[in-house]
Amino acid sequence: MTYKVTDEGDTSTVFLDGEIDMDKTEGAKEVIFPLIDAGKNVNLNLSNVQYMDSSGISVLIESHQKALEKGTKLIVKDVSKSVLKVIMMAKLEQILNLE
C-alpha cells in the first residue's frame, strides 16, 4: 500500500493505493488517525484500492467513529466497485459517508 496526502483548508485528502489487508492496516491508521486527531476533516480516496478485507473495513469504521468523537467528518470517496461490494456486504453503505 502506498499513500499520498493533500491539504486544502481544514480538509485533508488521503489517497490510498493497492490492497488493504491485515498487514497494511497499521500503516493506514498511522496516516489517517493523526489527521483526525488534529481536527481535520478527512476525505479518504479509495479509487486506487482494488481489494479490502475485514481488517480494512475495520479501519474505515474506526476512522469514522474517531471523526465523530472529534467532531470532524470522514468522507470515503471514489470507492472502486470491488471495495464497494465489500462495504455493502458489511452493510455499511448507510453508516459511512460515501461519495
Next chain:
Amino acid sequence: MNTEATNLSEKKDFLVRSSSLKDVRSFSREVFEKFKIDENLREELVLAIAEAAQNIVKHAYKDYPDTQDRMAVRISCTDKELEIAFFDKGKPVEESKVKHRAIDDVKPGGLGTFFIQEIMDSIKFKEGDKPWINNLVLTKKL
C-alpha cells in the same frame, strides 16, 4: 495438478504470517483463472479464502507471531462444487467460539467470519490428519 475427469485440485503452503496473505490471494487468483471459475465469483472467493487464512494467523497462532510453521490451502473443483480446505498446526479451533459480531452492532472487528458465511455455502471444522491440527473446509456450489 490432478486433471482426472473434471476434478481439479491445487495445493500450496505458506508461512503463517500476515505478510503471507497477499501470496494466498495471488495463489487463489491464479487457481481460479486456471479452473476457469466465473469471473463474477472470483474476488469474493478470494476474500473468503483470505479471511480464513487471516483467522489462522490471528487466532490459531495468536500467541506465536514469529512461528516458522506453515499453513496449507487446497482448492479443489468439480463441475458442480468448489471446495477450499485449510490446514494448520496452531491452537485447536473451538467451534463454539467461532462467531461474528452482530452485523448491526457497528464496531471494528468481527467481520471476517461473517464474510466467509455470506460468500460460502458451507463451513466445516474438522480435526486435521497428522501433522495437521485444524482442517477447515469451505464449499461453494457452482
